[in-house]
Amino acid sequence: MTQFWKPGSEKPRLVDDEEGGILFFSTPTSSSSSSRFGYSSIDKQRQGLPVYKYRNGILYLVENHATTIIVGETGSGKTTQIPQYLNEAGWAEGGRVIACTQPRRLAVQAVASRVAEEMGVKLGEEVGYIIRFEDLTKPGVTKIKFLTDGVLLREMMDDPLLTNYSVIMVDEAHERSLATDILLGLLKKIQRRRPDLRLIISSATIEARTMSSFFDTSGRMHKKAGDEIEPKKEPAILSVEGRGFNVQIHYLEEPASDYLQAAVSTVLLIHDQEPIGDILVFLTGQDDIDSAVQLLTEEAQNLKKNSSGLVVLPLYSGLSRGDQDLIFAPTPRGKRKVIVSTNIAETSLTLEGIVYVVDSGFSKQRFYNPISDIENLVVAPISKASARQRAGRAGRVRSGKCYRLYTEEYFVKEMPAEGIPEMQRSNLVSCVIQLKALGIDNILGFDWPASPPPEAMVRALEVLYSLGILDEDAKLTSPIGFQVAEIPLDPMISKMIMSGSLLGCSEEVITVAAILSVQSIWVAVRGVQKEMDEAKLRFAAAEGDHVTFLNVYKGFLQSGKSSQWCYKNFINYHAMKKVLEIREQLKRIAHRLGIALKSCEGDTQVLRKAVTAGFFANACRLEAFSQAGMYKTIRSSQEVYIHPSSVLFRVNPKWVIFHSIVSTDRQYMRNVIAIDPSWLTEAAPQFYQQQGLNKVAY
Numbered sequence: 001m002t003q004f005w006k007p008g009s010e011k012p013r014l015v016d017d018e019e020g021g022i023l024f025f026s027t028p029t030s031s032s033s034s035s036r037f038g039y040s041s042i043d044k045q046r047q048g049l050p051v052y053k054y055r056n057g058i059l060y061l062v063e064n065h066a067t068t069i070i071v072g073e074t075g076s077g078k079t080t081q082i083p084q085y086l087n088e089a090g091w092a093e094g095g096r097v098i099a100c101t102q103p104r105r106l107a108v109q110a111v112a113s114r115v116a117e118e119m120g121v122k123l124g125e126e127v128g129y130i131i132r133f134e135d136l137t138k139p140g141v142t143k144i145k146f147l148t149d150g151v152l153l154r155e156m157m158d159d160p161l162l163t164n165y166s167v168i169m170v171d172e173a174h175e176r177s178l179a180t181d182i183l184l185g186l187l188k189k190i191q192r193r194r195p196d197l198r199l200i201i202s203s204a205t206i207e208a209r210t211m212s213s214f215f216d217t218s219g220r221m222h223k224k225a226g227d228e229i230e231p232k233k234e235p236a237i238l239s240v241e242g243r244g245f246n247v248q249i250h251y252l253e254e255p256a257s258d259y260l261q262a263a264v265s266t267v268l269l270i271h272d273q274e275p276i277g278d279i280l281v282f283l284t285g286q287d288d289i290d291s292a293v294q295l296l297t298e299e300a301q302n303l304k305k306n307s308s309g310l311v312v313l314p315l316y317s318g319l320s321r322g323d324q325d326l327i328f329a330p331t332p333r334g335k336r337k338v339i340v341s342t343n344i345a346e347t348s349l350t351l352e353g354i355v356y357v358v359d360s361g362f363s364k365q366r367f368y369n370p371i372s373d374i375e376n377l378v379v380a381p382i383s384k385a386s387a388r389q390r391a392g393r394a395g396r397v398r399s400g401k402c403y404r405l406y407t408e409e410y411f412v413k414e415m416p417a418e419g420i421p422e423m424q425r426s427n428l429v430s431c432v433i434q435l436k437a438l439g440i441d442n443i444l445g446f447d448w449p450a451s452p453p454p455e456a457m458v459r460a461l462e463v464l465y466s467l468g469i470l471d472e473d474a475k476l477t478s479p480i481g482f483q484v485a486e487i488p489l490d491p492m493i494s495k496m497i498m499s500g501s502l503l504g505c506s507e508e509v510i511t512v513a514a515i516l517s518v519q520s521i522w523v524a525v526r527g528v529q530k531e532m533d534e535a536k537l538r539f540a541a542a543e544g545d546h547v548t549f550l551n552v553y554k555g556f557l558q559s560g561k562s563s564q565w566c567y568k569n570f571i572n573y574h575a576m577k578k579v580l581e582i583r584e585q586l587k588r589i590a591h592r593l594g595i596a597l598k599s600c601e602g603d604t605q606v607l608r609k610a611v612t613a614g615f616f617a618n619a620c621r622l623e624a625f626s627q628a629g630m631y632k633t634i635r636s637s638q639e640v641y642i643h644p645s646s647v648l649f650r651v652n653p654k655w656v657i658f659h660s661i662v663s664t665d666r667q668y669m670r671n672v673i674a675i676d677p678s679w680l681t682e683a684a685p686q687f688y689q690q691q692g693l694n695k696v697a698y
């Protein structure tokens with residue numbers, strides 16, 4: 001495919017400075033990026049960052065305002081520098097801790113190790129991090145703590161006012177993930193009780209004014225007797241001007257019809273025509289990333305001249321830690337690394353060798369429809385904020401280029417400025433349970449940065465009630481509700497694990513839960529469909545995908561966890577390593593909850609009953625008199641089909657339960673298991689009596 005690139009005219013965007021009751025603070029700066037080049041020591045490098053000129057201003061605002069909103073270009077130094085400035089100014093004295101949250105685990109780890117390196121300390125001592133299942137901090141020693149926003153929410157269960165923290169910096173707030181929004185709502189509540197707590201909300205691409213009005217509580221807060229510190233209630237907005245190195249933006253002259261093919265061609269074009277430097281490609285998910293990696297590896301082998309020049313690496317959350325770490329390894333001399341990633345590399349990461357970014361313009365996003373009660377994972381166009389973040393992965397240690405696989409006209413005229421907050425397009429089951437666990441009873445009246453649809457809340461309450469997690473007064477049940485709230489997993493998976501324990505198949509449900517946590521254990525290779533289908537048949541179980549997963553897992557263990565065995569059977573070795581990792585973590589959680597590990601020794605019926613106990617809300621029945629293979633969900637009569645990747649594709653059992661839905665031309669059920677409908681009324685009597693299932697002739 002021929003690419004017609006033209007340079008873009010996008011200018012760096014700065015926060016607007018109109019007044020309106022909000023303090024705007026800006027120090028003009030003329031940070032010269034090239035002046036940084038050549039500095040040898042880390043200190044000099046730090047002082048060359050645009051944010052350095054604002055050091056005193058930032059400390060002044062944080063001292064005097066309950067909330068400070070900081071907007072600055074990608075790479076200007078917000079994440080790595082501000083926590084250090086706060087530490088230097090004494091905010092971590094007296095056993096207090098400075099927290100910096102990130103939406104993604106990978107960023108938490110990467111940023112924490114960079115800051116530890118800059119401070120010359122061992123990671124896990126003064127600078128540490130916590131992500132789900134991994135705590136690298138030392139109480140009493142750690143002064144700066146990086147953590148995911150989800151982890152900070154969990155910390156609130158033990159310490160609702162987060163009393164350990166003096167400053168909490170919510171970084172990359174533009175992402176508006178579910179956890180970020182819950183956190184922002186709760187932090188606002190905490191501020192009323194803790195005038196000593198300071199918040200920093202930061203991002204390169206946040207709508208500062210909206211965020212500021214959300215946190216503006218001036219007039220609503222009262223000074224209590226005995227309060228020593230009384231910061232200003234109106235938030236301050238600080239615009240950090242100046243950027244790191246220049247990033248030249250290029251657009252397509254004509255829209256691309258196939259973004260995957262366009263991405264591959266662009267990488268090859270860069271490899272052929274541009275000086276050495278690594279390439280970061282943004283695609284959407286494991287399937288298209290695996291295809292692109294395969295195509296690029298084949299193409300690279302065909303290129304005589306550069307036959308060994310490309311090192312192609314995938315990057316997505318379903319990879320084991322070891323495989324993810326490969327992206328940080330230095331590029332071998334004379335070679336060019338190509339990292340093909342989902343949006344997990346979109347924010348906060350600095351990958352030193354990256355000079356070129358290729359942005360497909362798409363990502364996989366969740367969309368929940370409370371009417372049909374179906375949550376889809378859909379490949380959807382990204383926002384301008386995301387596009388800027390993606391471009392910002394170049395230009396961090398030297399100047400770079402970003403190739404956008406869409407036209408400039410599309411970017412300017414059609415791409416939305418910001419994405420829709422996840423809160424407004426997600427199933428809210430996890431969110432509700434977390435708030436309940438924190439004792440927030442009036443969820444519908446909660447002060448959200450963006451209110452979720454009330455129907456979605458009602459749906460979530462209904463499901464949690466049917467799962468036995470909430471009682472009739474919408475309070476957590478004891479012990480089930482409290483235990484499920486303790487497990488950092490989707491409540492449906494948690495319920496499946498707990499039912500598996502009662503039914504005597506905890507070993508199996510834990511394996512299934514681990515496999516459902518990775519995107520796919522199968523490798524999708526183009527052009528060998530027949531061989532792939534045959535391989536799958538070797539493991540296929542008539543009961544469905546969950547039982548098939550257990551067969552694969554058993555085979556993998558019997559092979560001695562062999563990569564060759566995976567290769568031969570079209571199984572994703574990286575994903576299997578990740579499954580082992582997650583399974584170990586789940587075993588630890590089970591142990592904490594007093595769940596003894598027990599196997600049902602091949603009795604698949606009990607396993608399927610345990611799956612039903614967690615996922616009964618996803619039950620479907622085959623439509624007898626309609627087009628072959630069409631199912632309807634019991635809950636909302638939505639038309640759905642079994643995904644071709646399922647072992648039950650074309651088998652079409654009468655009653656099934658699915659794990660998730662993907663939408664392409666139709667709504668497809670992924671990871672499907674055959675059930676007996678009587679298990680549904682057994683698992684959730686009220687839920688299915690409501691649907692009239694007890695009256696349905698099986």
Ligand SMILES: Nc1ncnc2c1ncn2[C@@H]1O[C@H](COP(=O)(O)OP(=O)(O)OP(=O)(O)O)[C@@H](O)[C@H]1O
Pocket residue numbers: 049072073074075076077078079080081114203204244347348349350352392395396397
């Ligand atoms: N691991 C690293 N190796 C080399 N330089 C790094 C590393 N991490 C950060 N830097 C340098 O520090 C700069 C600032 O990074 P930082 O993550 O603090 O910026 P930021 O403003 O938070 O960016 P973003 O909005 O993209 O998260 C980078 O542009 C880069 O020059």
